[in-house]
Amino acid sequence: MRQRDDFRTMRVVSSRRISPSMQRLRLTGDDLHRFATYENLHVRLYIPKEPRSGWNTTDNGSIDESLNDLSVSAMRYYTIRHIDADAGWIEIDFVLHDHGGPGCLFALAARAGDSCGISGPCGRGVKPCSSCVLIGDATALPAIGRICETLVPACIGRIIALSDHPIALSVPTGVSVTWMPTSARKSALRIAEMALRATEEELPDQTFVWGAGEFRMIRELEGLTKHVPSERRLLMPYWKSV
Numbered sequence: 702m703r704q705r706d707d708f709r710t711m712r713v714v715s716s717r718r719i720s721p722s723m724q725r726l727r728l729t730g731d732d733l734h735r736f737a738t739y740e741n742l743h744v745r746l747y748i749p750k751e752p753r754s755g756w757n758t759t760d761n762g763s764i765d766e767s768l769n770d771l772s773v774s775a776m777r778y779y780t781i782r783h784i785d786a787d788a789g790w791i792e793i794d795f796v797l798h799d800h801g802g803p804g805c806l807f808a809l810a811a812r813a814g815d816s817c818g819i820s821g822p823c824g825r826g827v828k829p830c831s832s833c834v835l836i837g838d839a840t841a842l843p844a845i846g847r848i849c850e851t852l853v854p855a856c857i858g859r860i861i862a863l864s865d866h867p868i869a870l871s872v873p874t875g876v877s878v879t880w881m882p883t884s885a886r887k888s889a890l891r892i893a894e895m896a897l898r899a900t901e902e903e904l905p906d907q908t909f910v911w912g913a914g915e916f917r918m919i920r921e922l923e924g925l926t927k928h929v930p931s932e933r934r935l936l937m938p939y940w941k942s943v
């Protein structure tokens with residue numbers, strides 16, 4: 702059994718609803734500096750069976766990666782929305798979706814003092830670019846928010862956000878944000894395609910295309926952006942509708 706040395710035990714500090722469908726948890730833990738990078742935006746979140754009764758770790762504070770540890774109920778991927786490693790906290794925004802699984806239910810029930818675990822960081826960010834097209838559903842909003850922090854002020858482009866509940870995003874003046882309802886996937890993809898064509902005409906070979914969200918949307922996006930070289934394209938299915 703391999704033990705993860707990038708595992709951290711975390712405690713819930715606060716929980717607040719930032720939109721009707723999004724819960725923000727602030728989690729505190731030790732030695733978080735490895736997570737404070739824009740190169741890897743995500744963490745594996747380990748959800749305990751009993752968040753209120755503590756956490757079984759090995760002697761070195763690590764955890765069994767295979768989740769054989771009886772105190773672990775599930776692992777899910779989430780994005781670090783905010784981090785202050787010096788102060789020892791991160792924030793994660795959880796989508797409160799129908800048919801909530803362990804991740805969503807943990808966020809809904811979380812109280813100060815509850816425990817969970819994180820490991821990582823993992824996943825890639827967006828490479829420096831002068832133009833971008835970002836598209837994602839509600840699960841992608843934390844990553845979009847974080848990516849926006851890395852865009853140069855002169856960056857141009859478009860963000861297409863599929864969410865019934867818009868949240869504040871801080872973007873360069875040349876980047877527009879289009880909010881669309883979750884049901885408008887097809888139209889959102891068409892807009893993304895048009896936005897890509899427009900930025901490619903204005904700044905040929907400089908547009909970074911980023912997309913994340915439900916599996917089928919990402920598959921369709923892959924088809925529409927085949928011509929974009931892999932170094933300027935990052936598409937990632939975040940969840941699958943069943």
Ligand SMILES: Cc1cc2nc3c(=O)[nH]c(=O)nc-3n(C[C@H](O)[C@H](O)[C@H](O)COP(=O)(O)OP(=O)(O)OC[C@H]3O[C@@H](n4cnc5c(N)ncnc54)[C@H](O)[C@@H]3O)c2cc1C
Nearest residue numbers: 778779780795796798802803804805840843939940941943
């Ligand atoms: C790299 C990465 C980063 C991610 N970052 C975030 C993040 O910052 N915030 C965030 O909220 N999610 C994020 N996700 C998505 C999240 O991991 C999934 O939505 C996950 O399935 C939620 O787990 P759960 O235990 O709540 O539901 P599960 O047990 O996985 O699923 C239970 C049921 O809910 C459905 N379901 C799952 N997610 C959704 C959804 N979003 N909308 C509607 N139905 C859903 C499933 O199809 C299933 O029927 C990320 C995923 C990846 C891969």
